[in-house]
Amino acid sequence: MNKKAKRRLVVVGGIVVVAMLVIVAIAGSGGAASSLSISDIISGEYRGKKVQVSGSVVADSLSSEGSTASFKIQPEEDADGSSSSGDTLTVHYDGALPATFGTGVVAICTGTVESDCSLSCSELVTKCPSKYESAEGSLTVKGLLDQADSLVGDETKVCGYVRGEVLAVDAPEGYRFVLESQGETIHVIWDGGMDESVGDGTALVVSGSLNADGTFTASDQPAIDEAVSA
Structure with missing residues (x-):
């Protein structure tokens, strides 16, 4: 290879290297x-x-x-x-x-x-930090609904299994998830965070109050039943 060809190769190689450095710098900053x-x-x-x-x-x-x-x-x-x-x-x-x-x-x-x-x-x-809680002392969904007339508006604790998907806080349905136990279900309203592992079939303990329309408003982050999840 003659000297002229070598110089041309060096110049082209230098241009390629500079172009690559510029591209990397732009991509990194953007x-x-x-x-x-x-x-x-x-x-x-x-x-x-x-x-x-x-x-x-x-x-x-x-x-x-x-x-x-x-x-x-x-x-x-x-x-x-x-x-x-x-x-x-x-x-x-x-x-x-x-x-x-x-x-x-x-x-x-x-x-x-x-x-x-x-x-x-x-x-x-x-x-959203995970939260675990014992279901001891809580009512089943059926137990809650059987006493609905006397429990509406009172702070209580209910346990059961999530049925279906957990909805986003802005979902048009107006609730976050359905809780089921002993063949009965309630729609749970909650505007806070949910553990990312909660989904269909997760055992939960939910503190809150029963509403007159049969829905249940949670007052604290629904907790995973520690006994079932252990």
Whole structure:
């Protein structure tokens, strides 16, 4: 190979290497999301940037318009009362909410900060701690319904098995799941998080109260029956 051909080969090789480095740099800068706090985002310094943020879902903040769900998150330490920063971030998520989503759940949101410092979320992951409880002292669904006249509105505990799928908190059906035991069923209403392992056939213990229409409103996260799941 003569010197001219060698120089041409070196130049072409150098161009290819530089092009590859540029492509990698662009891809890396465009795809990475900075992990920020809620206060960072609402400061206004990250408009138009791709970010990731986590926080506890604020009670009664969920609304839906078409396929877009909007809700607010706050720092986790605010949710448990150990802090009072008052910071909240509005999140818009165009997608189906997972069944684990609900009030108090830690939502990990990835998306783009809008001009009003809200977050247009493209990826949503939830963290809801598992909860186990003994069914001792609880009523079966049949036992609850047999005493319905005297138990409506009273705090009680009922146990049974989930029948069918666990619905999302914004499901049009208006309840989260059906609980069955001894051949009777009730529809359970709950706006908080659900353990991701809960599904058809899971044994649950649910604290709450029976409503006049025969539904049951949970007052705490439905717990997996520790005796059945052990």
